[in-house]
Amino acid sequence: MATSSRWKPPEITAAVFVVLFIASELFFSVTASRLLPGPMAYRWMMFNGIRLYRVVTVEMADGTRQKIPWEQYVAYNRHGVDYEARLPQHICRYYTGCKAVEIWVSLDRTVRVPCTR
Amino acid sequence: MYAVDQLHSLVSREHPARPVIFVRILLGLCHVWKIAVYWPVTAQLLALETFRAEWAPGMSLITDATRPWYFAIWLAGAIGMVFGWLPTVAGTVCGLAVWGLMLMDAQLYSNHLYLLSWMTIFIAITGAKNHSRTVRHWPVFLTCFLISNVYFFTAVSKCNAEFLSGAVLAFHAHIPVLGGPLPFARVLSWLTVAVEFAVAFALWPRKLQPWAFLAGFLMHVGIVLTMEPRKNLVVFSTVMLASYLLFLDARPASRLVIWDDHCGFCGAWVRLFRRLDFLGVLRFEGSSNEALLERHNIPREEADSGLQLIYAGERKSGYDAVVGVLNSTPLTFLWAGLLMIPPVPQIGRRIYARVAERRRCILPAPPVAHG
Numbered sequence: 023m024a025t026s027s028r029w030k031p032p033e034i035t036a037a038v039f040v041v042l043f044i045a046s047e048l049f050f051s052v053t054a055s056r057l058l059p060g061p062m063a064y065r066w067m068m069f070n071g072i073r074l075y076r077v078v079t080v081e082m083a084d085g086t087r088q089k090i091p092w093e094q095y096v097a098y099n100r101h102g103v104d105y106e107a108r109l110p111q112h113i114c115r116y117y118t119g120c121k122a123v124e125i126w127v128s129l130d131r132t133v134r135v136p137c138t139r
Numbered sequence: 140m141y142a143v144d145q146l147h148s149l150v151s152r153e154h155p156a157r158p159v160i161f162v163r164i165l166l167g168l169c170h171v172w173k174i175a176v177y178w179p180v181t182a183q184l185l186a187l188e189t190f191r192a193e194w195a196p197g198m199s200l201i202t203d204a205t206r207p208w209y210f211a212i213w214l215a216g217a218i219g220m221v222f223g224w225l226p227t228v229a230g231t232v233c234g235l236a237v238w239g240l241m242l243m244d245a246q247l248y249s250n251h252l253y254l255l256s257w258m259t260i261f262i263a264i265t266g267a268k269n270h271s272r273t274v275r276h277w278p279v280f281l282t283c284f285l286i287s288n289v290y291f292f293t294a295v296s297k298c299n300a301e302f303l304s305g306a307v308l309a310f311h312a313h314i315p316v317l318g319g320p321l322p323f324a325r326v327l328s329w330l331t332v333a334v335e336f337a338v339a340f341a342l343w344p345r346k347l348q349p350w351a352f353l354a355g356f357l358m359h360v361g362i363v364l365t366m367e368p369r370k371n372l373v374v375f376s377t378v379m380l381a382s383y384l385l386f387l388d389a390r391p392a393s394r395l396v397i398w399d400d401h402c403g404f405c406g407a408w409v410r411l412f413r414r415l416d417f418l419g420v421l422r423f424e425g426s427s428n429e430a431l432l433e434r435h436n437i438p439r440e441e442a443d444s445g446l447q448l449i450y451a452g453e454r455k456s457g458y459d460a461v462v463g464v465l466n467s468t469p470l471t472f473l474w475a476g477l478l479m480i481p482p483v484p485q486i487g488r489r490i491y492a493r494v495a496e497r498r499r500c501i502l503p504a505p506p507v508a509h510g
Contacts, residue, residue, distance in 0.1 A: 029147060036150040036277050043281060051292040 079124040080117050081134075087124075088117075110135035149280060153273035155391060157418045158384040160223070160267050161469055162282075163230070165381040166259050167220030169374045170233045173255070174214050176370050177240060181206055184243060199243040209239065220259075223269035230263025251375040254289060258282050258378060272391075279385050286382045287339045290355075294335035303328050312365040334358055342386045345451065349466050352383050353476030384418075384469060388451075392422035394467055396460070397437065397447040400425025404498045405446070415468040444495050458484065458491040 078090045110123040114137035122136045181201055201209050213236035219229025237256035261278035305324030334354050341351035359376035366372055399405045409423055424431050426442035435449055445457030448464060455463045465475035
């Protein structure tokens, strides 16, 4: 068949983009929907990879610490729509008696945010 | 080889420009709205007490110094989208501005922004200018794919015991009846998931589209009326509903409407339909055109007694033709499915027949441009 001879360079670029976009959207949508409850069909791939391993630690007033896997926090949050930059204060409100929240933000860094009530 | 040929057809095909222009304008307006919403939000994010989790250095382009410029450029892009000034550049600016916002706020959960950014970029790639007749089809296809994907995986991710128990809707939807016994919320939850699954597929086949448009329309109106944050949900619903236009068969003059051009009463209706036909999908012809009636095998008495709509090899008459017309215009296609729910068609056909019998066509039909 002479199919390939009909292709022009912009069409090849467009076809590659279309295939990659659909494949990546399907992959990450499947991943997200398997992991997370709530209306969250979308996940940005880089963040998605980071989220899988992120851990939130809650420091209670009595000094005890409690680890909350990210997915569990999201499950608590039910609706799942949240803003990470404002996340610690959300967690503070959720956990009665919580003194501070520690978030594992990268391979070598944990940020501790005191609760401000 | 079949798949390769299909892919080639997809990337080499053209799409009617009018629905894309319509969506471009609506997206531009959504960006203006987003700018108004996020101007104060970014000020809040820049406040010293706000926790910042920058995954990579320099992730945020928005600082105290750049913020006014950032929003000014974004606004210029949004205005460009609305008015069609350098639409590719304007759309790209808006799409990238949204990505910048997501990076700044590290809004991993902001699916609405993610959707808005991709849709804007795809519409930018089409390069739809105000006077364009056709645009590239593949970005339009990807936008449609995104919409289907959103519905399908939203439904998938809601298939969990918590959501289906009704507790989530009872908590989030501000509907008084949901605050009562949980079964109401449970039924609504199951219905929501069923509608989302159905709409994900029904947006594609032409026969099912009116139902999909109606179900999606009612669901999004319900979301906006009952859930928070309303300011963001208005944009989300507008983006989703506007994109339905891209599923519509919008080939120019693809639907032939034959009307009784001896009748002033009918002429008034036809003028209204012409005004609604922003997409230019309707072609109007008078029933006095004998050759046309013969070509489409329409008896004269039928042509004189009711509007005729010929589309996709199928002919509809009277009330059904009116519904078919309403299914194809941008202001009516979302809710025209209501007119197909029993017993509305049965009642509608009777009323149509009665009006058609009793109409007075003494006055000659005012001039209505044909074609």
